[in-house]
Amino acid sequence: MKKYLYALLLVFTAVTGFYFFYSWSLLPPGERFIYQIDDPYIHMAIAKNFALNGVWSINSGGFDSASSSILYTLLLTSLIKLFGIWEFYPLVINVICGYLAIYTVYRYFKDFYGAAELKWAIALLLPFSLLYAMVLISMEHTVHMFLMVLAIYFIHKNVESNFQTKDFIKLLTVVFFVSIVRFESMFFTASLAFAMFLRKDFAKGILVMVAGFSAIVIFGIISEIHGGYFFPNSVMIKGSLPSGNNIVENVVTLVKKGIFLNTSFYKCLFFPFVILIVYLTGKYRSKKINLFFKNETLMITIVSMSIIHSLFAFLKYRYENYVMISVLMVVIPVISAFFKRFNEEKRKLNIANVVMLFSLVMMTVFSLYRFQFMHKPSMxxxxxxxxxxxxxxxxxxxxxxxxxxxxxxxxxxxxxxxxxxxxxxxxxxxxxxxxxxxxxxxxxxxxxxxxxxxxxxxxxxxxxxxxxxxxxxxxxxxxxxxxxxxxxxxxxxxxxxxxxxxxxxxxxxxxxxxxxxxxxxxxxxxxxxxxxxxx
Incomplete structure (x- = not known):
């Protein structure tokens, strides 16, 4: 199985390395590498000011919560405190987390599935999730993607062990760190707690919420004490909450804009969701709903998280990629199982199989589209x-x-x-x-x-x-x-x-x-x- 790890590492290194060195080569000779968007410098400015002046701001005084990531900014602050100011800490963190994400993907499919799933991961991981591009922009998104893959690993492990204490503690630890890497992680926390409630594990669901929301609440209180909002300025300004007073109209507006009229939803999530729906319909058609709630905790969590993200946040501009890698981790085993059954049935073309094949083709097409879309910007x-x-x-x-x-x-x-x-x-x-x-x-x-x-x-x-x-x-x-x-x-x-x-x-x-x-x-x-x- 190690050959699949080497293949994943090779593809990731080759693609990331190509765009890194090519983009660097376009700068004047002897010039340092420059990040591919302006935003990493915001994190570094806040981290520098927090490390040197004790202020959470882009300026050397005051309190202005411009960072969308508590964890990432604190990581940078710690590195500045320990080793001094250096503008390439974000790149180092992203490269390390990129390789950790690759290794965790490998471990997930190795430990719980097999070679067929690893082959699909080699083919789809980079174009579907754009992990390599997230490393090069060097924001917190790569950390987020790694932690989400780790969370998926431990959710699966907990389902298998029926949430034994030692496994659940590991999951709660990951949930805590996921919660502070980006504020969209609230969608993950809420979705996992919801999945636990469906299992009737109410105490564990509450513990998930405590692990996932406690740090955010503490940060929000500190922010308000210093004159800011409970959430960072970026979350308050960029959020897509409707401004009307009619609750029903607001819900309709959210669903219409976030799902039905959202072209990014169709590009990113529609066809993977079709694959999952066909799979679940066939698997649980004649079974009790409680069995579905018990066995599919991971799928319920990731699908719920993806829908909530689509309703309340952007499914583009890089913000969607923690969702994309999570969905891929759930979809690959379904695709692999489908082809195994499809071949056993001598490639019988019924309606369900045609829908699955068409959805897989479209999912692949949109993956290649995303990869192609990022090609020129990455250079x-x-x-x-x-x-x-x-x-x-x-x-x-x-x-x-x-x-x-x-x-x-x-x-x-x-x-x-x-x-x-x-x-x-x-x-x-x-x-x-x-x-x-x-x-x-x-x-x-x-x-x-x-x-x-x-x-x-x-x-x-x-x-x-x-x-x-x-x-x-x-x-x-x-x-x-x-x-x-x-x-x-x-x-x-x-x-x-x-x-x-x-x-x-x-x-x-x-x-x-x-x-x-x-x-x-x-x-x-x-x-x-x-x-x-x-x-």
């Missing part, structure tokens, strides 16, 4: 981030260190530049997050106008000197008092939110210094700089 994203976010941070660090700057893509700026940063989107600035939450029920036009005035007044009152933003992200038209001085535009963009950023002077006396600083700055030759003619 050029480091170059994009280097030419936009890292260059902005280098400019601001050179000419505006310690000064007040407004921005809306905050990662590299917050980690490298040393400015006092105001995030107009609100992920890194609680003042903006609070404004958005307090006014989210307003009609769109009214909200945008009020939001615009809030940003104008806040930056003026607090003496911000310049802004570096995507004008398209500013609510409504940028104010006349914000004087555009220059823009930077990158080419072949796949990673930055928008390919053009604009530098604004927020006071008239800042126009000339900003112009002169931009002219003196040794800007990357691949970035197109354009100066505005001011009247």
């Amino acid at each position: 050029v994203s480091s170059k994009n981030i280097y030419e936009q976010q890292v260059e902005m941070s280098r400019f601001l660090g050179k000419y505006y260190r310690g000064q007040k700057v407004a921005a809306n893509d905050i990662g590299a700026i917050s980690y490298y530049s040393g400015v006092q940063l105001f995030d107009i989107v609100g992920l890194g600035s609680t003042q903006v997050a609070k404004f958005k939450m307090e006014n989210k029920k307003l009609p769109r036009k009214v909200f945008d106008e009020k939001y615009r005035n809030f940003l104008i007044n806040y930056t003026a009152k607090n003496n911000f000197v310049i802004a570096v933003i995507y004008p398209e992200w500013f609510p409504g038209k940028t104010p006349a008092s914000w004087l555009p001085v220059a823009s930077w535009k990158i080419q072949d963009n796949k990673a930055a939110a928008i390919d053009r950023v604009v530098f604004y002077a927020l006071e008239t006396e800042q126009v000339k210094p900003l112009q002169q600083n931009l002219m003196k700055f040794d800007l990357n030759k691949n970035v197109e700089q354009w100066f505005y003619v001011l009247k």
